[in-house]
Amino acid sequence: MTEDARPVLAHYLNKHYASLKRRVTRLLGNGDLAGDALQDTWLRVNSKEDAGPILSPGGYLVRMAVNIAVDIQRRQGKSLPFDEVSALMDLSDPAPGPAQTAEARSDLKALVALLDRMPKRRREVVVLVHWEGLTQKEAARRLGVSLRTVEYELQHAHQYLNAGMSNERK
Numbered sequence: 001m002t003e004d005a006r007p008v009l010a011h012y013l014n015k016h017y018a019s020l021k022r023r024v025t026r027l028l029g030n031g032d033l034a035g036d037a038l039q040d041t042w043l044r045v046n047s048k049e050d051a052g053p054i055l056s057p058g059g060y061l062v063r064m065a066v067n068i069a070v071d072i073q074r075r076q077g078k079s080l081p082f083d084e085v086s087a088l089m090d091l092s093d094p095a096p097g098p099a100q101t102a103e104a105r106s107d108l109k110a111l112v113a114l115l116d117r118m119p120k121r122r123r124e125v126v127v128l129v130h131w132e133g134l135t136q137k138e139a140a141r142r143l144g145v146s147l148r149t150v151e152y153e154l155q156h157a158h159q160y161l162n163a164g165m166s167n168e169r170k
Contacts, residue, residue: 126157
């Protein structure tokens with residue numbers, strides 16, 4: 001840029017910053033990016049780059065800002081900072097793997113087999129309380145038994161299931 005063009009562009013950019021930002025924002029669809037691009041444009045205008053005579057300072061500055069914005073988007077789109085990449089690499093997948101899925105299916109199959117071997121009323125109490133989510137009082141009412149009976153059946157069911165699952169895992 002010639003010595004004569006630099007002050008003209010700097011003056012034009014300072015005087016017409018708001019309208020330049022609107023034009024660049026309209027072209028880019030992003031006000032923040034337009035602001036960043038215009039700031040970089042100001043830095044380039046005041047650097048020691050050479051250019052020929054400039055006939056339209058507004059058009060020249062808008063084109064320069066859009067080109068800078070494209071460069072910014074390319075840089076941002078192609079790479080992440082090292083610390084962000086490291087953080088992503090440290091994340092573990094919360095989904096169970098094939099081994100965990102197979103183990104869970106095996107445990108469920110063993111649990112169902114243990115439930116099938118329980119007395120009918122005990123099995124019904126476990127199903128109502130743990131799978132259907134009823135309170136112990138609601139289960140007692142539905143089965144037509146006392147709350148104490150439901151508590152007794154649950155206690156024995158838990159002991160039986162814990163012992164059975166412990167034996168299954170050995």
